Amino acid sequence: MERFALIPTQELVELFSQLLEEKLKHYFATIPTPKETQLMSRKEAAKFLGISLPTLNEWSKNGLVIAHKVGVKVYYKKAELEQSLKQMRTSR
Numbered sequence: 137m138e139r140f141a142l143i144p145t146q147e148l149v150e151l152f153s154q155l156l157e158e159k160l161k162h163y164f165a166t167i168p169t170p171k172e173t174q175l176m177s178r179k180e181a182a183k184f185l186g187i188s189l190p191t192l193n194e195w196s197k198n199g200l201v202i203a204h205k206v207g208v209k210v211y212y213k214k215a216e217l218e219q220s221l222k223q224m225r226t227s228r
Contacts, residue, residue: 174214175204181212185221200224 143151176184181201182192196203196210201220203210 175211176214176217178210178212181217184214184217195220 178189178192182189185192185195185201187195192201195201201212202216203212205211
C-alpha cells in the first residue's frame, strides 16, 4: 500500500531546489577543466619541461611523468606535467 503525504507547494519547491543544487554542484565538480585535459605532444612536453626528447623518454620510463598513449602516439597532460615538476622541485 502506497502512502502519500501532503506538503505545501513552497516547501516542495524548496526541497526540489536544494536537491537540484546539490546534484549540479556534484556534476560540475566532476567535469575536468580545459587545463586538466590539454594534451601535449612529446615535442611540446619536452619544450614545456625544458628537457630533451631522450630525457623525456627516461622520465616516462622511470615514472617521473605520466605518458598517455592514443594509438601509437604518446601524449602528456599539461596539468600532470605541472604536478610532476612541482613534486620534483619539492623533493630536492
